[in-house]
Amino acid sequence: MSNTVKVETKEIYSSRSKAAASTGNGNGDMVGESLQTVFELALESQGPERTAELLEKLVSRLRSAPRPSAGLATPYVNTIPPEQQAPFPGDRDIERRIKSYIRWNAMAMVVKANSTTNVGGHISTYASAATIYEVAFNHFFRGHTDDFPGDMVYFQGHAAPGMYARAFLEGRLDEKHLQNFRQELAEGGGLPSYPHPYLMPEFWQFPTVSMGLGPLMSLYQARFNRYLQARGLTNWKDEPKVWAFLGDGECDEVDALGAITLGARENLDNVIWVINCNLQRLDGPVRGSGKIIQELEGLFRGAGWNVIKVIWGTDWDELLAKDKSGLLVKRMEECVDGDYQKYIVEPGSYTRKHFFGKHPELLQLVNHLTDGQISKLLRGGHDARKMYAAYKSATEHKDQPTVILAKTVKGYGLGKAGEGKNISHQQKKMNEKELREFRERFNIPISDDIIAETPFFRPPPDSPEMKYLLERRKALGGFLPARVVKPATLDVPKLDYFSEFFKGSVTEASTTMSFVRLITILLRHKGVSKNVVPIIPDEARTFGLDALFKDIGIYSPKGQLYEPVDKTSLLYYHEAKDGQILEEGITEAGSMASFIAAGTSYASHGVPMIPFYIYYSMFGLQRVGDLFWVAGDIRARGFLLGATAGRTTLNGEGLQHQDGHSLLLASTIPTCLSYDPAFGFELAVIVADGLRRMYVEGEDIFYYLSLYNENYPMPPMPAGVEDGVLKGLYKFKPGVEGKKLKAHIFGSGPIIQSALKAQEILAERYDVSADIWSATSYKLLRTDAIRCQRWNMLHPTQPAKKSYVENLLAKEQGVFVAVSDNIRAVPDQITPWVPGGLFTLGTDGFGRSDTRARLRRFFGMDAESTVLGTLYALAQKGLVEMQLVEKAIKDLGVNPEKTQPQLV
Ligand SMILES: Cc1ncc(C[n+]2csc(CCOP(=O)(O)OP(=O)(O)O)c2C)c(N)n1
Numbered sequence: 001m002s003n004t005v006k007v008e009t010k011e012i013y014s015s016r017s018k019a020a021a022s023t024g025n026g027n028g029d030m031v032g033e034s035l036q037t038v039f040e041l042a043l044e045s046q047g048p049e050r051t052a053e054l055l056e057k058l059v060s061r062l063r064s065a066p067r068p069s070a071g072l073a074t075p076y077v078n079t080i081p082p083e084q085q086a087p088f089p090g091d092r093d094i095e096r097r098i099k100s101y102i103r104w105n106a107m108a109m110v111v112k113a114n115s116t117t118n119v120g121g122h123i124s125t126y127a128s129a130a131t132i133y134e135v136a137f138n139h140f141f142r143g144h145t146d147d148f149p150g151d152m153v154y155f156q157g158h159a160a161p162g163m164y165a166r167a168f169l170e171g172r173l174d175e176k177h178l179q180n181f182r183q184e185l186a187e188g189g190g191l192p193s194y195p196h197p198y199l200m201p202e203f204w205q206f207p208t209v210s211m212g213l214g215p216l217m218s219l220y221q222a223r224f225n226r227y228l229q230a231r232g233l234t235n236w237k238d239e240p241k242v243w244a245f246l247g248d249g250e251c252d253e254v255d256a257l258g259a260i261t262l263g264a265r266e267n268l269d270n271v272i273w274v275i276n277c278n279l280q281r282l283d284g285p286v287r288g289s290g291k292i293i294q295e296l297e298g299l300f301r302g303a304g305w306n307v308i309k310v311i312w313g314t315d316w317d318e319l320l321a322k323d324k325s326g327l328l329v330k331r332m333e334e335c336v337d338g339d340y341q342k343y344i345v346e347p348g349s350y351t352r353k354h355f356f357g358k359h360p361e362l363l364q365l366v367n368h369l370t371d372g373q374i375s376k377l378l379r380g381g382h383d384a385r386k387m388y389a390a391y392k393s394a395t396e397h398k399d400q401p402t403v404i405l406a407k408t409v410k411g412y413g414l415g416k417a418g419e420g421k422n423i424s425h426q427q428k429k430m431n432e433k434e435l436r437e438f439r440e441r442f443n444i445p446i447s448d449d450i451i452a453e454t455p456f457f458r459p460p461p462d463s464p465e466m467k468y469l470l471e472r473r474k475a476l477g478g479f480l481p482a483r484v485v486k487p488a489t490l491d492v493p494k495l496d497y498f499s500e501f502f503k504g505s506v507t508e509a510s511t512t513m514s515f516v517r518l519i520t521i522l523l524r525h526k527g528v529s530k531n532v533v534p535i536i537p538d539e540a541r542t543f544g545l546d547a548l549f550k551d552i553g554i555y556s557p558k559g560q561l562y563e564p565v566d567k568t569s570l571l572y573y574h575e576a577k578d579g580q581i582l583e584e585g586i587t588e589a590g591s592m593a594s595f596i597a598a599g600t601s602y603a604s605h606g607v608p609m610i611p612f613y614i615y616y617s618m619f620g621l622q623r624v625g626d627l628f629w630v631a632g633d634i635r636a637r638g639f640l641l642g643a644t645a646g647r648t649t650l651n652g653e654g655l656q657h658q659d660g661h662s663l664l665l666a667s668t669i670p671t672c673l674s675y676d677p678a679f680g681f682e683l684a685v686i687v688a689d690g691l692r693r694m695y696v697e698g699e700d701i702f703y704y705l706s707l708y709n710e711n712y713p714m715p716p717m718p719a720g721v722e723d724g725v726l727k728g729l730y731k732f733k734p735g736v737e738g739k740k741l742k743a744h745i746f747g748s749g750p751i752i753q754s755a756l757k758a759q760e761i762l763a764e765r766y767d768v769s770a771d772i773w774s775a776t777s778y779k780l781l782r783t784d785a786i787r788c789q790r791w792n793m794l795h796p797t798q799p800a801k802k803s804y805v806e807n808l809l810a811k812e813q814g815v816f817v818a819v820s821d822n823i824r825a826v827p828d829q830i831t832p833w834v835p836g837g838l839f840t841l842g843t844d845g846f847g848r849s850d851t852r853a854r855l856r857r858f859f860g861m862d863a864e865s866t867v868l869g870t871l872y873a874l875a876q877k878g879l880v881e882m883q884l885v886e887k888a889i890k891d892l893g894v895n896p897e898k899t900q901p902q903l904v
């Protein structure tokens with residue numbers, strides 16, 4: 001075989017020398033001509049297949065040759081040549097009319113909203129993407145049916161008006177909704193600005209408007225769909241496709257493209273991305289002096305994706321076919337995006353002069369076209385036939401994800417009001433003249449006398465357009481977007497299933513170890529074992545979860561194609577096609593995307609899954625906080641475990657690892673319940689209740705739990721504390737009686753140990769009886785208190801309600817002190833509701849490496865510092881003399897002039 005190729009190659013080489021000889025010299029054009037002759041000779045003698053094979057070899061040699069550009073891009077023309085283009089099966093005229101009405105309504109809702117309010121909105125994004133979406137709606141997106149979850153579509157956030165406008169034609173939204181776009185609090189309700197399942201839970205599935213997150217999540221969603229299939233948890237008639245629609249500017253977000261290799265590595269041919277390359281972002285061109293389509297093509301091809309470029313509309317096919325010299329493609333290649341933008345804004349005469357006019361041959365090509373016709377030469381993304389062919393090819397492509405790079409015009413159809421202009425993205429208003437032009441261009445049947453009001457337009461129900469539109473959606477399974485949640489509960493374990501945690505243990509353990517034990521027994525519970533999804537970003541060994549590798553396996557679509565080096569050990573690295581663990585590697589963003597896919601499986605698949613995502617707490621809320629926010633918006637359920645938490649408990653790792661503020665960040669997410677448990681039994685109580693609330697009651701909430709790596713004996717559960725554990729505060733150990741003074745110390749996480757030690761010192765040396773409370777959740781205490789406060793304010797003459805924390809502490813005497821391994825703002829959340837206020841000790845400032853003892857002294861929250869804080873709080877209330885505090889500073893060996901953690 002290889003011999004034959006050699007012979008053939010030789011033949012071609014010799015033909016080439018003949019050709020070169022006949023042309024006489026070796027300058028660039030001559031070489032080009034010679035190559036063409038060789039190519040034609042090869043085609044004649046070897047046939048197209050063999051020639052293609054030889055050319056591929058040449059191209060691969062060319063790629064490895066040192067050259068100035070990466071060379072992964074193909075010529076600046078459509079990937080699918082006209083002769084391979086699947087024919088468009090729809091009725092183009094009707095589809096164009098439907099699209100025009102949607103365009104109009106999408107524009108009208110923004111213009112209307114901004115005529116009376118300042119709520120903003122975007123016209124230009126959808127204007128550029130209308131064809132891209134409409135072809136997919138009429139021919140590709142499959143809706144949810146009983147045996148099919150529906151294709152999962154990540155709509156570009158700024159194109160939302162288009163989706164609403166379509167839903168209006170479909171009869172799913174009425175005029176009032178459109179009227180109240182971005183006015184959700186208006187009477188009768190309104191429409192959210194962007195895709196938010198939290199705000200429109202029966203409509204939107206995926207939040208996308210924080211740019212970059214949609215593409216990332218779509219990949220992990222597609223991967224999660226495969227995971228469910230591999231584990232036998234689905235029962236579909238067909239596999240859903242995951243579509244993501246992105247802006248070209250959006251591709252600069254690291255999140256957008258940072259995970260694309262996952263798509264190729266795991267052969268996710270269930271993924272189709274469509275990048276609307278309108279060449280503009282918000283401020284101006286995406287790559288004015290370059291070509292974004294070519295850049296993206298190289299990137300995706302390098303990452304192993306199937307790339308389909310849809311650059312030119314059908315009008316260009318004829319010109320390209322006539323261009324025997326190759327000059328047209330050359331011209332297309334040499335123009336940069338800034339030029340292409342200019343050809344939109346300027347009249348056709350400009351394009352004739354500056355684009356075609358560069359070469360007389362090109363001018364001739366367009367001699368038969370008027371300037372008006374030149375200005376209307378379509379870009380690929382505005383041509384339904386080209387988009388259809390691309391989608392068809394993408395949906396049939398095997399083994400690789402596909403990206404379609406569709407070239408469009410930002411603000412298409414807006415004319416002087418913004419088409420192709422740099423201000424296009426921000427355009428929200430149109431004057432009457434501009435509205436008339438828009439109406440004429442798209443043939444909207446709206447009369448002059450009402451046009452200034454930008455009325456919405458919906459054709460009558462028996463019109464061909466309406467019939468066509470509804471028939472198409474019916475044939476494709478139903479409307480989209482749609483979020484369909486069927487009630488599905490799990491047979492979750494009751495609290496007594498975790499009774500081993502209630503006994504406590506003399507052997508020392510950390511809360512991380514308690515968690516490992518907890519998930520291990522959960523994986524043995526019949527009702528939920530299959531639904532648990534452990535997610536780990538390359539830290540299983542850090543947390544002691546590696547024991548799970550062998551038992552439940554790591555999910556790998558390829559299985560394990562090698563013998564692991566530790567095969568002979570008990571806990572070897574075990575990958576399997578139906579593995580249960582999602583071992584993500586070092587990507588906290590990717591892991592969160594998996595958490596979200598698993599945590600919304602109850603909605604997207606009707607299969608409730610229970611993600612437990614455990615990670616270094618510092619690299620969670622702080623690093624990828626926006627994905628936590630999305631988890632709230634998308635109504636995800638599950639458990640997030642911020643392990644190795646605590647600015648001093650994780651001691652050796654230093655400044656960039658030591659987390660003392662994730663709890664505060666978690667407290668900002670409305671649907672996230674955050675806890676800081678100190679003991680194994682608290683963890684069990686919280687998880688058991690979470691399972692009930694999320695998977696039996698169906699609450700759309702998720703949990704953030706801090707876990708620590710400090711070992712201490714785990715105490716047995718005191719009687720009757722479950723309610724307090726869940727509400728956020730309970731008395732763990734009362735102080736000794738018969739002391740002169742009274743204090744209360746709130747401790748949380750492992751720092752409850754400092755509080756317990758302080759309790760002893762205070763009793764023995766300072767005649768203070770200190771009750772020790774475990775503060776499991778300042779956030780929940782605060783939310784409850786705020787709720788009461790608000791009610792009281794709004795019902796001023798009715799008996800006031802008291803919050804849990806106020807009731808709990810009402811009868812307590814003395815001072816209140818809080819100590820934790822977090823910044824003071826965490827406990828400070830409840831200060832207004834603590835009788836006499838709360839004196840807090842915490843870890844404000846950057847962390848550093850040292851022993852726990854030294855760090856805790858440095859931050860001033862070890863046992864001695866807690867004693868000092870308590871005495872000072874007593875002194876501030878006049879209950880002891882300040883001199884006693886002075887004395888204690890000496891007795892306890894605290895250096896009053898010690899370096900302070902830097903705060904500005
Ligand atoms: C993370 C994030 N950063 C910034 C923005 C603000 N923003 C909204 S749209 C936009 C420009 C979008 O350009 P592109 O992605 O090309 O989309 P187009 O509207 O051109 O289709 C920007 C900067 C955002 N929504 N999200």
Ligand SMILES: [Mg+2]
Pocket residue numbers: 247248249276277278279280281286
């Ligand atoms: Mg753009």
